[in-house]
Amino acid sequence: MKTIFYLVQKEFIQLFRNRVMLPMMFVMPIFQMLVLLYAATLEMKDIKMAVIDLDHTQASRSLVNKFEASPFYNIIDYSASSGIAEEEMARDRVDVIITIPNEFGEKLNKAEPGDVQLLINAINGAKAGLIYAYSMNVISQYTAEFVSLKGVIPQQYSSGNIDIRYRFWFNEELNFKFFMLPGILVILVTVMGMALSALSLVKEKELGTIEQINVSPVRKYQFLAGKLIPFWLVALFELAFGLTIGRIFFDIPIRGSLLLLFAFSSVYLVAIMGIGLFFSTITQTQQQIMFLFFFFNIVFILMSGLFTPVESMPQWAQTLNILNPLAYFMKVIRMILLKGSELQDILAEIINLSMIAVVMLGLAVWRYRKTS
């Protein structure tokens, strides 16, 4: 026990003397959260629209007015022909083209369904999906108003009096930041914990200081514990720091128990630091291990559900996520913060992560050799 304490103490002295790492520990969370959260938003603004109005009736004009009045749309072009508008889209100056055919107003007055064509630039699939959803919203609102105004009921509405009212649970305003902030916290804590501990071990290999440890009576598990504990504490501190920033600047809800979140994070950190330490036992230089991290973390992060829901991934990817610690944490941190989930809701995740933690730490201890 005493030996581990001295190893941890040594690690902290080195960390606090490091003129790059120490400031980074504070700058990184602030920077990532403030900049990334504002920049990497999935909310659309300034959708550039081209209008081809072949109808020129009051009905068509009031539809266009609806788009104009919306804060999301910026109508940049009124063309007479589709050719010019399509060319503009090819040049990326237009995101969406709306074509209103010439019998549009007439049909609506006769209570027949009117056709409108939307051409959406789908270079960016996510953006195209959003534009479609927004546009449909505007058009259906317009239709509803038209109906109440004229007192006519178009055929497709005639059958029902269904009034759909919806509410978004757990994130009432569909605040994108509430969704992203926990995700960024996950990345932050992961990078801090995994990289710091593993790099500090490989650095000892590079500098040769590990030789002096290897000829000492320090046991393998003691040495690895000395590498794990300091950065485990640092990563938990980072989580607390990040949550504080989120609370102050973004008013992120904390509905569940913080104690549960930190308990879960503790298990999670042991798992990923186990992976990191295992990597550090099979590499010789910091360059090698950085490359390994890069490779694995890109896969882990993209599959974790940071941007895209895990549920919409193919089955094989979801199965693979059983081995992805980030996927568990990504899911659980959102559950606890936004939904207020309790221990029994995340029990399966805790068990799976514990197994990953035990296996990876075991592998690291087994693979670390004091003798070659």
Place this chain on the structure above:
Amino acid sequence: MILIENISKSFGKRLALDSIDLSVKDNELFGLIGPDGSGKTTLFRILCSLLLPDSGKALLNNHDVVKDYNKIRRIIGYMPGRFSLYNDLSVEENLNFFARVFGTSIKKNYGLIKDIYKRLEPFKDRRAGNLSGGMKQKLALSCALIHRPEILILDEPTTGVDAVSRKEFWEMLSGIIEQGITIMVSTPYMDEAVLCNRVALMQEGRLLRVDSPQAIIDAYPKDIIALRADDMYRLVMDLRDFPQADSVLLFGQEVHYSGKGKNIDRDAIRKYLEDKEHKDIQINTISAGIEDSFLQLMA
């Protein structure tokens, strides 16, 4: 005492150690002399339980380096060839750390390192990375000694250190020997061999000769002369062409010469050199030094 029996080690196809047999007595200052790549470091790493031998066995104070590695790590102090203390820790913090890792304290064993550490004490708050080469050696030696090892293994401790620090370092080793510790030290510098109780000459993974420095010198089989002339380079070249020449080696300002037979015909050499138009020729009979012996053994 250190007992090495038939130790061999290969790296791939390259044979680094070829059936080494060696024994080092208790409280001996034993030197391992050999050029770079002769296998000194490999042998030391095996003795320190950092490397497993392919065959053979080694005992340090009756503990097997493979089986009893835990015990080995308590009774040895190892100073690797490369400075491997923590650059970002201060002198005192390094020493403290290694003392604690071995379950002891600076206070407890201060007597052992006092002579060495007192020269470092004015710099005890300086980071190890900012020390000079000689200071680093002293700190590394202190750290290797702080747990009062029975056997000290020093891998090329004086390589890359200035002449004054080298001399100081060897003086410190004599001080450690007085404390009853056995020391095994390697060096590529042949002149340091005479400072050891016994030396082993190593080349290409084999031990050429193990004896006291004096015995090795005495065993030099031939007469030897030292020559000087105005143009030393030409002197060496011409001497090598002399039909009776066996070994012609430049030592600083002199050329050491020995012939094919035991005796040297000095007049014949003087005449040969005068014919070659050398000026200021000086010929002195000398007794062989340790370097002559080593070079003769290695040839």
